[in-house]
């Protein structure tokens with residue numbers, strides 16, 4: 001399973017690539033805002049185009065997803081997606097355009113297929129696509145049929161929603177059991193999906209069943225155990241914040257063992273090398 005960094009913060013991108021365990025980057029408008037706000041807070045002058053170009057260079061050879069923001073129609077997403085691709089892909093040849101599976105959010109009729117239409121059009125123009133905001137296997141299938149290279153089920157947000165709807169107190173990083181959470185004798189579920197990892201697993205199963213080549217990118221992961229479970233259900237990619245990248249490497253016994261080895265090392269051994 002590939003590890004992607006879910007961040008637009010350049011210092012995090014640089015650290016993850018220097019460590020050599022980062023296979024790609026995912027950005028979204030909220031993550032770009034976080035990076036921009038961070039620069040503003042430091043009083044730094046913002047040249048976002050230059051900043052993104054630097055990130056693309058660091059990530060050369062691995063995919064970087066940039067999300068469209070003009071989402072009022074398929075045409076608008078295609079126009080913006082093409083512009084983003086034209087502007088940024090020449091930097092390192094690694095741009096993927098992120099398209100929401102369904103950009104309709106105000107219940108206005110007739111917009112439910114705009115994401116799918118945009119994905120098909122961008123793929124026709126040979127632009128790689130990451131289909132985002134996926135919450136059902138059906139949405140994932142529709143995106144795959146339209147030719148998306150990646151589909152991004154948002155695991156953590158399903159878990160958050162189930163806890164919120166059922167008044168289960170939680171912090172964002174809290175583990176949510178892949179097999180679901182029971183309350184008053186019933187497993188909480190969203191139309192047959194019992195957890196974010198269950199959603200990822202269901203999509204993987206459907207894709208494998210039909211030999212679909214679209215990669216399943218487990219997104220919105222909140223802790224290392226969820227990354228492990230994404231791997232166990234066969235996700236092709238897991239994208240995670242930098243904090244989770246660090247958490248992947250940690251165990252209290254590793255730290256304890258290191259402390260003891262450091263204390264025990266005899267001076268005579270140190271002098272050998």
Ligand code: E4P
Pocket residue numbers: 006026027028132152154156157219220221239
């Ligand atoms: C990745 O592509 C998504 O934008 C991201 O994982 C969303 O994560 P969040 O639910 O923690 O905001």
